Amino acid sequence: MCGIVGYTGKRKAIEIIVPGLHKLEYRGYDSAGAALVGTNGIDLHRAAGKIENLEKSFLTSPPDRNATTGIGHTRWATHGAPCVRNAHPHLSQNGHIAVVHNGIIENHVQLRARLESRGYVFKSDTDTEVIAHLIQEFWNGSLMDSVSEAVSMLSGTYGIAAVSSDEPDTVVTARKGSPIVLGDCKDECIAASDVSAIISHTNRVIFLDDGDIARLTPGSIEIRNPEKTMVTRPSTVVDWDPGKIEKGGYEHFMLKEIFEQPESLENAIRGRLIPEDGTAKLSGLQLGPSEIVRITNIVLTACGTSYYAGLAGAYAFEQISGIPAHIEQAAEFRYRNPIVAPDTMLAAISQSGETADTLAAVREAKRKGALVMSICNTVGSTIAREAGRGIYLHAGPEISVASTKAFTCQVAVLAMMSVLFGRSRRLSNADGTFLINAIASLPELARRTLEQNDAVKSIAERFAEASDFFYIGRGYMFPAAMEGALKLKEVSYIHAEGYHAAELKHGPIALLDKNVPVVACVPSIPGCGKTMANIQECKARGAPIIAIATHGDERIRSFTENVIEVPECPDFISAIPVAIAEQLLAYHIANIRGEPIDQPRNLAKSVTVE
Numbered sequence: 001m002c003g004i005v006g007y008t009g010k011r012k013a014i015e016i017i018v019p020g021l022h023k024l025e026y027r028g029y030d031s032a033g034a035a036l037v038g039t040n041g042i043d044l045h046r047a048a049g050k051i052e053n054l055e056k057s058f059l060t061s062p063p064d065r066n067a068t069t070g071i072g073h074t075r076w077a078t079h080g081a082p083c084v085r086n087a088h089p090h091l092s093q094n095g096h097i098a099v100v101h102n103g104i105i106e107n108h109v110q111l112r113a114r115l116e117s118r119g120y121v122f123k124s125d126t127d128t129e130v131i132a133h134l135i136q137e138f139w140n141g142s143l144m145d146s147v148s149e150a151v152s153m154l155s156g157t158y159g160i161a162a163v164s165s166d167e168p169d170t171v172v173t174a175r176k177g178s179p180i181v182l183g184d185c186k187d188e189c190i191a192a193s194d195v196s197a198i199i200s201h202t203n204r205v206i207f208l209d210d211g212d213i214a215r216l217t218p219g220s221i222e223i224r225n226p227e228k229t230m231v232t233r234p235s236t237v238v239d240w241d242p243g244k245i246e247k248g249g250y251e252h253f254m255l256k257e258i259f260e261q262p263e264s265l266e267n268a269i270r271g272r273l274i275p276e277d278g279t280a281k282l283s284g285l286q287l288g289p290s291e292i293v294r295i296t297n298i299v300l301t302a303c304g305t306s307y308y309a310g311l312a313g314a315y316a317f318e319q320i321s322g323i324p325a326h327i328e329q330a331a332e333f334r335y336r337n338p339i340v341a342p343d344t345m346l347a348a349i350s351q352s353g354e355t356a357d358t359l360a361a362v363r364e365a366k367r368k369g370a371l372v373m374s375i376c377n378t379v380g381s382t383i384a385r386e387a388g389r390g391i392y393l394h395a396g397p398e399i400s401v402a403s404t405k406a407f408t409c410q411v412a413v414l415a416m417m418s419v420l421f422g423r424s425r426r427l428s429n430a431d432g433t434f435l436i437n438a439i440a441s442l443p444e445l446a447r448r449t450l451e452q453n454d455a456v457k458s459i460a461e462r463f464a465e466a467s468d469f470f471y472i473g474r475g476y477m478f479p480a481a482m483e484g485a486l487k488l489k490e491v492s493y494i495h496a497e498g499y500h501a502a503e504l505k506h507g508p509i510a511l512l513d514k515n516v517p518v519v520a521c522v523p524s525i526p527g528c529g530k531t532m533a534n535i536q537e538c539k540a541r542g543a544p545i546i547a548i549a550t551h552g553d554e555r556i557r558s559f560t561e562n563v564i565e566v567p568e569c570p571d572f573i574s575a576i577p578v579a580i581a582e583q584l585l586a587y588h589i590a591n592i593r594g595e596p597i598d599q600p601r602n603l604a605k606s607v608t609v610e
């Protein structure tokens with residue numbers, strides 16, 4: 001969602017802020033802006049739409065290039081339309097303070113009324129503007145003190161960066177529920193809402209904790225906790241290669257990330273497989289066999305694509321570990337007062353580690369006494385830190401809004417967990433070894449699936465004009481069908497529904513005709529014969545079939561010539577090659593239709609609001 005960059009140092013602030021904002025574009029946004037602490041006070045620049053519009057505005061209204069301190073923002077509209085007036089930064093009434101904000105201020109209406117009664121005049125429809133006026137209201141000569149007083153009035157979530165012309169060379173940041181990361185550089189300081197905007201300057205970063213306020217001056221960082229005590233937060237080295245957040249010759253990040261999957265899967269499993277013992281080593285879990293054996297119930301929770309990975313994971317836990325497991329949408333888990341039985345483990349799955357509903361589910365599960373762990377990609381993210389124990393995907397930065405490599409790595413991590421948990425129960429060494437060897441083959445399975453790229457592209461050409469799709473599957477192919485449909489609708493804007501293959505005839509089959517292609521996820525795993533029968537039902541209604549089937553399975557050719565072949569593999573990891581095939585299909589269809597694949601309309605990479 002929204003993105004923040006703040007800078008103070010010796011360099012031209014605008015030359016750090018604008019490239020930083022570009023690095024955050026993938027999060028999704030609809031306006032952009034920057035405020036510099038200039039020689040004549042705050043120098044404000046804002047534009048609706050893309051950052052390029054902001055850069056174009058510099059031609060007629062040049063930014064103060066001598067300014068060495070400033071803040072920038074990409075806004076994803078929540079309160080008020082995406083227009084210049086609502087774009088961040090927002091100024092205080094006296095124009096001395098500029099603020100950018102991620103998150104939602106829930107009591108902004110009350111605060112606005114109170115400030116208006118004291119003579120403040122609002123210029124935007126946003127919830128953020130109250131923060132700028134509150135800082136002015138509490139101004140005591142120190143930006144940090146005034147921000148601290150202002151945020152004490154706020155309910156809701158925020159990641160904030162503020163500057164003031166009355167305290168040049170200073171950026172103050174604060175967070176509650178919306179991440180802020182600080183770049184620990186030598187003679188300068190950078191703050192951002194995520195590491196991507198910092199990594200080209202330093203890989204040494206400090207994550208603020210909820211309630212922290214930080215004062216950045218060139219080369220120094222002072223952090224106060226909610227009790228206003230000075231604290232030191234650990235500095236973390238992020239092992240992202242800055243080159244990984246460039247497109248590297250691919251037309252889109254999505255395609256690059258699809259093709260990175262052999263490598264990302266390799267990284268996700270590296271050092272974690274012990275074939276001779278038929279098990280996995282997942283140190284981040286901090287659980288020994290005697291603790292694992294006490295876990296009698298597993299609840300997985302997540303949103304969107306991560307939810308579908310969790311659904312496949314729940315099947316694997318039951319099948320391989322013999323532990324009752326189910327997945328819950330994080331938004332449901334947080335509000336429906338779930339029963340957390342003793343010895344329940346909650347596994348929160350989140351690529352970004354910042355999804356508001358998943359984070360709230362983690363907190364609720366902790367309150368209820370569950371053993372909580374996380375499966376995240378973003379190192380140091382809030383969910384990873386609050387869960388306390390967990391497994392990182394090591395998939396590398398995922399820039400495309402549509403998740404691809406994170407999904408396959410999530411399924412791989414859940415597969416490793418299932419084997420590990422199974423080994424403390426009914427799984428024999430020999431069976432464990434078989435499964436671990438299958439997991440070890442994942443990079444190769446991904447590589448072979450990617451060889452289908454040209455075949456998928458020609459199928460995409462045949463169906464790119466369709467306006468409705470169905471995706472069907474059963475067993476492990478049910479989550480795969482759901483994920484395939486989600487991917488297609490996100491990037492191509494085509495209506496697509498994922499359905500359990502057996503459920504189709506309980507209603508949706510009424511929609512099928514020659515204009516509605518059905519993507520059948522039907523690799524050779526248990527249950528595929530039944531799905532073949534369902535394919536026949538679809539064909540009988542005239543629906544064109546696109547099949548994702550195991551290489552060499554000739555049966556499928558009698559139903560359709562549109563076959564995407566995936567290599568043979570055991571069922572518990574079969575969602576991985578099938579998802580890669582689906583990702584390619586969604587990508588090519590969207591590309592043929594000319595859609596903005598990496599940043600689809602209305603979507604944000606990290607959903608930090610409920």
Ligand code: F6R
Pocket residue numbers: 303304305306307349350351352353354355358401402403404486487490605606607
């Ligand atoms: C879809 C997609 C979203 C996310 C969802 C959860 O391609 O990316 O559905 O999966 O917003 O995000 P994380 O995994 O960051 O919690």
